[in-house]
Amino acid sequence: MKVYFCGSIRGGRDDVHVYRRIVHALQSYGTVLTEHVSSAELSDRGENNAASGDQAIHNRDLDWLHQSDVVVAEVTQPSLGVGYELGRAVDMKKKIFCLFRPSSGRILSAMIRGATDVENFVVRDYSEDEVEKVLEQFFSSLKN
Numbered sequence: 666m667k668v669y670f671c672g673s674i675r676g677g678r679d680d681v682h683v684y685r686r687i688v689h690a691l692q693s694y695g696t697v698l699t700e701h702v703s704s705a706e707l708s709d710r711g712e713n714n715a716a717s718g719d720q721a722i723h724n725r726d727l728d729w730l731h732q733s734d735v736v737v738a739e740v741t742q743p744s745l746g747v748g749y750e751l752g753r754a755v756d757m758k759k760k761i762f763c764l765f766r767p768s769s770g771r772i773l774s775a776m777i778r779g780a781t782d783v784e785n786f787v788v789r790d791y792s793e794d795e796v797e798k799v800l801e802q803f804f805s806s807l808k809n
């Protein structure tokens with residue numbers, strides 16, 4: 666199973682410790698193609714500041730998105746890139762699982778929370794200590 670994990674980078678790195686925990690749990694289900702998103706070394710500057718590097722990042726990530734069997738996104742910290750990835754993933758008819766932490770005090774975008782008519786698009790509210798449990802529930806639902 667190939668998993669594409671989405672999390673904020675240039676949108677802000679406040680939740681990187683949560684991304685780390687999610688990616689660690691995801692690795693028990695398959696290969697996480699975007700492990701770098703959870704790296705504490707990666708700042709909100711992104712992988713490469715040069716404009717030419719951005720095209721390479723975009724094309725590599727879309728290639729990984731095509732290859733993936735499932736897309737898991739932590740959507741608490743708003744990120745243009747994550748929103749874009751989710752839109753592209755919907756278009757590719759991927760299975761999508763979005764995780765949001767209400768304890769942040771934020772209100773999730775209607776374009777994510779409201780995508781209830783999209784097939785295989787699930788939004789789950791959770792707290793940090795539930796990461797392993799909610800992922801377990803999601804991956805067992807895939808088997809049915």
Ligand SMILES: O=c1[nH]c(=O)n([C@H]2C[C@H](O)[C@@H](COP(=O)(O)O)O2)cc1CO
Binds near residue numbers: 673
């Ligand atoms: O350096 C990067 N590497 C990278 O893989 N991304 C992808 C993966 C993340 O899920 C998403 C984050 O987008 P943003 O940087 O707009 O928050 O975009 C984004 C950047 C920087 O925009």
